[in-house]
Amino acid sequence: MKKTGAQILCESLIKEGVEVIFGILGGAVLPLYDTLPQYPQLRHILVRHEQGAAHAADGYARATHKAGVCIATSGPGATNLVTGIANAFMDSSPMVAITGQVARPFIGKDAFQEADITGITLPITKHNYSVSDATELAGTVKEAFYIAQTGRPGPVLIDIPRDVQQEEVEFVYPDKVNLPGYKFISRGHSVQVKRAAKLINQAQRPLIIAGRGIIISQAHDELKELAEKAQIPVVNTLLGLGSFPQNHVLSLGMMGMHGMAYANMAVQSADLIIAIGMRFDDRATANTGGFAPNAHIVHIDIDPAEIGKNVRVDMPIVGDVKNVLKAMNKEIDSRDHLDWLSQLEQWRYEHPSLDIRQNDELLPQYVIQQIYEATRGNAIVVTGVGQNQMWAAQHFVYTKPNSFISSGGLGTMGFELPAAIGAKVGCPGEMVWCIAGDGGFQMTIQELATITQENIAVKIAIINNGYLGMVRQWQELFYEHRYVDTKLWNPDFVKIAEAYDIPGIRVKRREEVIPAIQKAMDYSGAFLIDFVVEPEENVYPMVPLGGSLSETLELPKAEIVSSHRNISQKE
Amino acid sequence: MSDTKHTLVALVEDKPGVLNRVASLFRRRAFNIQSLAVGHSEQPGLSRMTVVVSGDSAVVEQVRKQLDKLINVIRVSDITEEDIVARELALIKVNATASTRSEIMQIVDIFRANIVDVSSDSVTVEVTGDEDKVESLLELLRSFGIKEVTKTGRVALTRGDTQ
Known part of the structure; x- marks a missing residue:
């Protein structure tokens, strides 16, 4: 039976298990949207800006392990997706972006709302397609989902001219894909695995760096087995938070530019680094010239191009992390590494890293700590980018995969609100906290309307310091306090929330924090809290730009009085 | 590690x-491309691309993986x-008068090149060979005055049986 291109697209999406689509309509996707009501099993969430659609699809994907889907019309609709696609690409998030295109006879004529979106997204997609005939559509969708969700995941864009959506052809959904040029290595080379295991068995001061690849591969059990069997301490990259429970005695928390001082010391002192599902990002390694100077490096990753890209690697294993770890755990000896672990415990004691200043003002770290206490960690935390992100990464205790969702690679301010929407839509049973900065929040603030229209119960905490805070911190430390254009005039966020029919509350004092969080959690729908915090609070620890992890700066001890996270929380 | 020329062959x-995807990748990752030649291969639907890149072996390995x-x-x-056959083709339009034409033809003969076009004041030479040969011929013809040059860039295959 013949079907239109639009019907074929919808039915293909259903075949791929799609339940939710984030998008905005426009001329070049009208045939598609006109068809959508025929398929009530596809829930469409109308966003207010296409960037919001892409971030929501990304947040949905990170929370559910399923490809997120977003739709935009041609021209400006498609170009508005670009930041969200680039963001998903940098953080290996599976996404299928569908764009309308002007009708085939108009392509290349600079027609109204025409943009070369396949050309534009070439370097920021895992692959992209421009569909020139409705007969290609079903196979293209099948391939797009396969590419997006396998190997190292990533975004795939499908550009569909308006008249292709209207064209009627026979619909046959293919059983398999034919992609001779697409390959990924699932199982690690057994010889390499054995060699790596030997290095691990011989190491005196081994350290695991656990990245987002563990979460993607759902290898947290295998990681835990490796760490426990050989008693190897674990540090996380930013996006690796949640891959290993931070309340575990072997967890050293986050490493990197704003990582724990003792975690960075562990990296610099280790004699063997086992880097798993991570790509040696410069924010994690700091200056690679001085990175892990005493260590051999075992690198496990599914993407061969990541091996040796940023740092030298002694023992690469290309493969799916879960399979590699399963094989490797059989080759690993039980060890205790008592000297090494007690050394690390001493550093943890001497360099607390999470202590905060005694201050009468409301401190942002305290806000994050109290959200953790109130939720007992049973929440998905979705952050913006900058200071709010780093405090959320540091002062919350992540124990479960997919509990920390953040823009790591691209560092996209404004990611938080739409990504939180996506996460909540994907996991309606979970409490989702959107931790926003006052700067980034205003970059996608329009999605408050999406929240109300679609009744999405996210809890929003604005860490409002009246600055583009991380930039201000750099101006303070590296540009002699010249705060050029980082001070923000802000609207009344509570009034803004009210205008969007979302209840809100402003918190200026310490004693108001816990009741406000409780109020937000008790409320059935979305809720906004504007935390007006100490304006010039800095994120510590910190590695100055260009420095190595050995140069981690800590908060001056004289300023510390309040000690928050204590060892008693450890299992 | 020193920068050397590497020959990559891609199907x-x-x-x-x-x-466009290939060219975009080189630009985006700031890889230094010396030449790129592409044409149909022996298999329908597939083309063979020869890319010459310069860089140390780590850079070139990154190019290959990407x-x-x-x-x-x-x-x-x-x-x-590997043991390869590598060739490029150049067309060279060189000034030629009645008095210099025979001298040019002698040089062309020595290089086993061909004259493919003749006009009253120029000849066009077609030469095939490795880059050194093409470069040497160009050097010799330069004294007559070169009007235009176009080159294909390197194409290459490994010698002997294909695995």
């Missing part, structure tokens, strides 16, 4: 935009260290 799908990640690239290998 790619013959689809619209594939050349190329291999492109969905439309079936296979890519660095054949620099």
Whole structure:
């Protein structure tokens, strides 16, 4: 039976298990949207800006392990997706972006709302397609989902001219894909695995760096087995938070530019680094010239191009992390590494890293700590980018995969609100906290309307310091306090929330924090809290730009009085 | 590690935009491309691409891996260290008068090149060979005055049986 291109697209999406689509309509996707009501099993969430659609699809994907889907019309609709696609690409998030295109006879004529979106997204997609005939559509969708969700995941864009959506052809959904040029290595080379295991068995001061690849591969059990069997301490990259429970005695928390001082010391002192599902990002390694100077490096990753890209690697294993770890755990000896672990415990004691200043003002770290206490960690935390992100990464205790969702690679301010929407839509049973900065929040603030229209119960905490805070911190430390254009005039966020029919509350004092969080959690729908915090609070620890992890700066001890996270929380 | 010229050969799908994907990758990752030649291969639907890149071996290994990640690239290998046949073709339009034409023809003969076009004040020479040969001929013809040059860039295959 013949079907239109639009019907074929919808039915293909259903075949791929799609339940939710984030998008905005426009001329070049009208045939598609006109068809959508025929398929009530596809829930469409109308966003207010296409960037919001892409971030929501990304947040949905990170929370559910399923490809997120977003739709935009041609021209400006498609170009508005670009930041969200680039963001998903940098953080290996599976996404299928569908764009309308002007009708085939108009392509290349600079027609109204025409943009070369396949050309534009070439370097920021895992692959992209421009569909020139409705007969290609079903196979293209099948391939797009396969590419997006396998190997190292990533975004795939499908550009569909308006008249292709209207064209009627026979619909046959293919059983398999034919992609001779697409390959990924699932199982690690057994010889390499054995060699790596030997290095691990011989190491005196081994350290695991656990990245987002563990979460993607759902290898947290295998990681835990490796760490426990050989008693190897674990540090996380930013996006690796949640891959290993931070309340575990072997967890050293986050490493990197704003990582724990003792975690960075562990990296610099280790004699063997086992880097798993991570790509040696410069924010994690700091200056690679001085990175892990005493260590051999075992690198496990599914993407061969990541091996040796940023740092030298002694023992690469290309493969799916879960399979590699399963094989490797059989080759690993039980060890205790008592000297090494007690050394690390001493550093943890001497360099607390999470202590905060005694201050009468409301401190942002305290806000994050109290959200953790109130939720007992049973929440998905979705952050913006900058200071709010780093405090959320540091002062919350992540124990479960997919509990920390953040823009790591691209560092996209404004990611938080739409990504939180996506996460909540994907996991309606979970409490989702959107931790926003006052700067980034205003970059996608329009999605408050999406929240109300679609009744999405996210809890929003604005860490409002009246600055583009991380930039201000750099101006303070590296540009002699010249705060050029980082001070923000802000609207009344509570009034803004009210205008969007979302209840809100402003918190200026310490004693108001816990009741406000409780109020937000008790409320059935979305809720906004504007935390007006100490304006010039800095994120510590910190590695100055260009420095190595050995140069981690800590908060001056004289300023510390309040000690928050204590060892008693450890299992 | 020193910068050396590496020859990469890639078998790619013959689809619209594939050349753009490859070129875009080189630009985006700031890889230094010396030449790129592409044409149909022995298999229908597939083209063979020869890319000459300069860089140390770590850079070139990164180029190879990144190329291999492109969905439309079936296979890519660095054949620099292998026993290969590598050729490029150049067309050289050189000034020629009645008095210099025979001298040019002698040089062309020595290089086993061909004259493919003659006019009253120029000849066009077609030469095939490795880059050194093409360069040497160009050098010799330079004294007559070269009007135009175009080159294909290197194409290469490994010698002997294909695995």
